[in-house]
Amino acid sequence: MRFDTVTIVGVGLISGSFSLALKDRGLVRRVIGVSRTQASTQKALELGLIDEALPLDEAVKQSDLIYVAIPVDVTIPVMGQIMDMITDRQIVADAGSTKLALCESLDGHPMRSRFVAMHPMWGTEYSGPEAAVRDAFKGRCCVICEKEKSDADAVDVMEDLYRQMGMHFVYMDANSHDMHAAYVSHISHITSFALANTVLEKEKEESAIFELAGGGFESTVRLAKSNPSMWLPIFMQNREHVLDVLNEHISQLRKFKSCLEKENEGYLRELMENANKIRRIIK
Template sequence: MFNAVTIVGVGLIGGSFSLALKNLGLTKKVIGVSRTKSSADKALGLGLIDEAMSLEDAVRNSDLIYVAIPVDTTIPVMKQIMDLVTDKQIVVDAGSTKSVLCASLKDHPMRHRFVATHPMWGTEYSGPEAAVQDAFTGRTCVICEKEKSDPVIVDIIENVYRQLGMRLSYMDADSHDMHAAYVSHISHITSFALANTVLEKEKEEDAIFELAGGGFESTVRLAKSNPAMWVPIFMQNKEHVLDVLNEHISQLRKFKSCLEKENFEYLQELIEQANKIRRIIK
C-alpha cells in the first residue's frame, strides 16, 4: 500500500486509475493536481481524490506520482516532477506516445525512478466525470524501456497494473509508437474524417440522427474525442501516423476503383481479406 498517490490530471485515465487504487485499497490517500480549480473541485466532489494540491506540494507528499495529461504538456511537467523526486519515490506516466517523452528524460539523473507506461484503454469522453470503475480490467498495458527503470519499482508498478486486471506487454518507445499508430491513432483520424464527411454532405441534422445505425455510431464514436488530447498525439507521432495514413488512403482508393470500374469480384476479395481480422479480434 502507498501512503499517498498523486494523480496529475484527474480526468478519464487518471480518475479511473484513482478509483481502481481506492477500490483495491492500494493507497491511503489520493492527491490531485489539476490545471483548473473547477476540475479539482469536480474530482473532489466525485470522490476521485481526497485533496487537491499544487504540483510541488503534491510531489513532496507522495510515494507515487501518476501523470495522465495531454502528451504535449507531459514533457515540461515531467521535467518539473523529475527535478523534485527522491530515490524513495516512483513516477509513472500514462501517455499515448512514448518516443519524445523517453528521449527528453534519457539523461535525467532520476530517470531510474520513472516507469514509462501506456494503459491501452480509453473512451471518447474526458474530464473527471468521465472516470469509470473497472476501466482497465482485461486491457493491455505497455511498459516501455523497462531496462532503464529501477527493477524494484518496475516490479511494484507491474504488480499494480496486474491487480487492476491488466495484461502486460513490453516494447521500446519507437515500437510502441508505431503499433499505437496502427491500432489506435489511425482509428481516431478515420473517425474524425468520416464525421466531417457526413457533416459536409448531409446538411439535414435530423436525417443523421434518425437514420444513423449502429455501424455508423460505432465508427464515428471516436470523433467526439477531445482535440486537446489528440492533436498533440498526432504531432508527436507524425511519422508513424503518416505511414499508416498513406496505407489507409491506398486501401480506400482500391475500394473507390472497384466501384468506378464495377469490378465487384475484386471488391468481394477486398472485403473477404478484411474479414480475416476475425481471427485476431473476436
C-alpha cells in the same frame, strides 16, 4: 502493498479511473490531485476521485507515487519538473499514448530510473473527471517501454498495481510502441474524425443523421467525440508513424473507390474477404 499517498497529475478519464481502482482495492490511503482548472479539481473532489488538491511541487513532496495523465505535449515539461523534485524512494509513471518523445526527453536524467514509461491500452471518447469509471483496466493490455532503464523495484510495484486491476503486459522500446499505437489506435481516431466531417459536410439535416444513423455508423464515428486537446498533440508527436499508416489507409480507400468506378465486383469482394481475416485476431 499499500501506498500512503499517490498524486495524480491531471484529474481526467485515465487518472480518475486509476484513482478509483486504487481506492476500491484499498491500495492507497490518500490521493492528491493536481489540475490546471478549478472546475476539474472541484468535480474530482465531489466524485471522490481525489481527497485534496495541491500545487504540483507540494503534491510531489508528499507522494510515494506520482501518476501523470495529461496531454502528451505538456507531459514533457511537467515530467521534467517532477523528475527534478523526486527522491530515489519515489516512483513516477505516466499513461501517455506516445512514448518516444517523452523517453528521449528524460534520457540521461539522473532520476530516470525512478520513472516507468507506461501506456494502459484503454480509453473512451469522453474526457474529464466525470468520465472516470470503475474497473476500467480489467482485461486490458498495458505497454511498458524501456523497462531496462527503470529500477526493478519501481517496475515491480507498477506491474503489481496494474495486475491487481486486471491488466496484462507487453514490453516494447518507445519507437516500436509509437509505431504500433499509430496502427491500432491513432489511425482509428483520424478515420473517425474524417468520417464525421464527411457526413457533416454532405448531410446537412442533423435530424436525418440522428434518426438514420445505425449501429455501424455510431460505432465507427464515436471516436470523433474525443477531445481535440488530447488528440492533436498525439497526432503531432507521432507524426511520422501516423503519416505512414494514413498513406496506407488512403491507398486502401482508393482500391475500394476504383472498384466502384470500374464496377469490378470480383476485386471488391476480394478486398472485403481479405478484411474479414481480422476475425482471427479480434473476436
